[in-house]
Amino acid sequence: MVQILSTLADLDRLPFDQIIDVRSPSEYAEDHVPGAINLPALSDVQRAQVGTVYVRQDRFLARKMGAAMVARNAAEHIEGPLRDRDGGWRPLVYCWRGGQRSGSFTTILKQIGWRADTVEGGYKSYRRCVAGFLYDTPLAPEVVVIDGGTGTAKTRLLQHLARQGGQMVDLEALAEHRGSLFGPTGDSQPSQKMFESRLADRLRRLDPGRPVFVEAESSKIGDRIIPKMLWQAMIAARRIRISAPVTARAAHLIEAYPDMIEDAGRLDAVLGKLVPYHGHEQVGSWRALAAARAFGDLAAELITMHYDPRYTRMSQSRSVETVELSDLGEATLSAVARRILEA
Numbered sequence: 001m002v003q004i005l006s007t008l009a010d011l012d013r014l015p016f017d018q019i020i021d022v023r024s025p026s027e028y029a030e031d032h033v034p035g036a037i038n039l040p041a042l043s044d045v046q047r048a049q050v051g052t053v054y055v056r057q058d059r060f061l062a063r064k065m066g067a068a069m070v071a072r073n074a075a076e077h078i079e080g081p082l083r084d085r086d087g088g089w090r091p092l093v094y095c096w097r098g099g100q101r102s103g104s105f106t107t108i109l110k111q112i113g114w115r116a117d118t119v120e121g122g123y124k125s126y127r128r129c130v131a132g133f134l135y136d137t138p139l140a141p142e143v144v145v146i147d148g149g150t151g152t153a154k155t156r157l158l159q160h161l162a163r164q165g166g167q168m169v170d171l172e173a174l175a176e177h178r179g180s181l182f183g184p185t186g187d188s189q190p191s192q193k194m195f196e197s198r199l200a201d202r203l204r205r206l207d208p209g210r211p212v213f214v215e216a217e218s219s220k221i222g223d224r225i226i227p228k229m230l231w232q233a234m235i236a237a238r239r240i241r242i243s244a245p246v247t248a249r250a251a252h253l254i255e256a257y258p259d260m261i262e263d264a265g266r267l268d269a270v271l272g273k274l275v276p277y278h279g280h281e282q283v284g285s286w287r288a289l290a291a292a293r294a295f296g297d298l299a300a301e302l303i304t305m306h307y308d309p310r311y312t313r314m315s316q317s318r319s320v321e322t323v324e325l326s327d328l329g330e331a332t333l334s335a336v337a338r339r340i341l342e343a
Contacts, residue, residue: 002120003092008129016117018094022094022105023123033094033126034201038076041070041101070104078112087113092121094126127193134227140208140227142168143233144340147216147320148242150180150248150307151299153328154215155256157242160330160337161213165180167206168213174198177222179215180307181270182257184222191339195224203230213340218314239320240340247330250299261295274306 005015011019011033019036024047028038042050046069047063054062091109093116095101102118109116119125146154158168172179176189190198206212214234219226226234260267267290275283282305289298323339325332 001117003117005129006119007124008133008200010129011062014092015090018092020093020105022093022101027096027123030191031127031197032123034197036094037075037081039081039105041095041105042066043073046073065115066100067104070101071073071108074105074108078108085114088117092117092119093121096292097122104280122263126140130193130196132231133200133204134196138231139203139229139233141206142211143230143237144213145210145215145216145234145237145239146242147239148244148312149249149303151253151256151303152325153243153249153256153333154242156252156328156330157333157337158213158215160333161341164334164341166213166336166337166341167210169199169202169206171199171214171217171221171226174202175221175224177224178257179221180323181273182260183270184264189222189224192224196227199227203232241320241322242323242325242336244325244328246300246303247296248325249303250296252328253299253303254295261293264290277306 003010004013004298006009019033020039021032021036022041023032023038024040024042024044026036026044028036028040032038048067050062050066050069053065091114093102093106093109099118099120099122100123122130139153146157148154155170155172158170162168171187174190175195176181176185178185189195203212214230214237216239217226217234219231254261260270268287271283271286271290274286286298286301289295289301323336
């Protein structure tokens with residue numbers, strides 16, 4: 001039986017124990033259904049080999065080669081990752097679109113006795129659901145934006161809101177990027193499609209009757225674009241601006257960016273990107289502070305001379321409610337989160 005995905009909500013209604021993505025590892029790495037495991041019917045190399053034969057030599061030979069490869073790979077999966085599955089296990093299998101890889105793998109699973117099914121249209125059907133949800137469907141919950149200059153602990157405040165029962169979406173965590181000059185939190189960002197999959201999965205699980213809190217961002221977080229419906233909601237949203245002393249903000253930045261402090265070369269490279277804005281002399285002064293490990297002074301100067309002027313220019317026309325904080329300690333942020341939720 002073929003399963004049809006019309007909306008993302010269908011994923012919760014399908015009667016399956018596990019979703020299996022049988023596309024190649026590179027296809028899976030770019031994006032996949034949340035929670036799906038990757039059991040490739042063909043590896044990246046095998047897929048390229050079969051494709052080359054299909055286009056340049058003979059289609060029948062390519063299918064025969066592909067069938068043999070799929071069978072060998074299926075045996076490895078059955079004897080490996082699937083070895084502990086009992087007779088009642090029910091998997092849902094998908095590939096790219098055509099169904100050849102998923103159909104072949106599902107046939108083998110059915111012969112064992114498992115009630116395996118495939119997804120009509122494969123990953124392409126899922127992707128249409130994601131795009132429709134993020135680009136064509138208005139966001140149901142009210143959006144409240146936590147605003148404030150760099151170093152005002154907005155992400156930590158979101159975490160306190162969540163601990164106290166509020167709904168929040170950490171866009172920077174989903175995009176694996178700090179949303180600032182200091183860049184990715186890992187080696188690289190997820191693909192745009194993967195970012196959208198993560199975001200759609202998070203947004204669709206929200207209670208539409210309660211507000212959702214997000215951190216103020218530009219339309220892009222690093223190289224990842226915030227989808228249209230969420231971005232429009234963020235532009236129109238009520239904004240709560242956090243304000244705190246520069247010393248408290250500088251201390252927070254030092255705590256929040258340990259990787260920059262530990263990697264002198266990486267910090268120097270980031271500072272080098274500021275030369276077009278502030279000139280060699282000023283950046284040289286900041287590099288000297290970094291070399292002397294005067295990170296508090298460096299953070300304070302970056303806040304007052306680089307980040308705050310840019311933030312002021314970007315936020316002049318926005319109507320906000322400002323919350324003045326004397327410090328950015330956990331007790332203070334917890335109390336602010338409580339006041340925000342009560343309001």
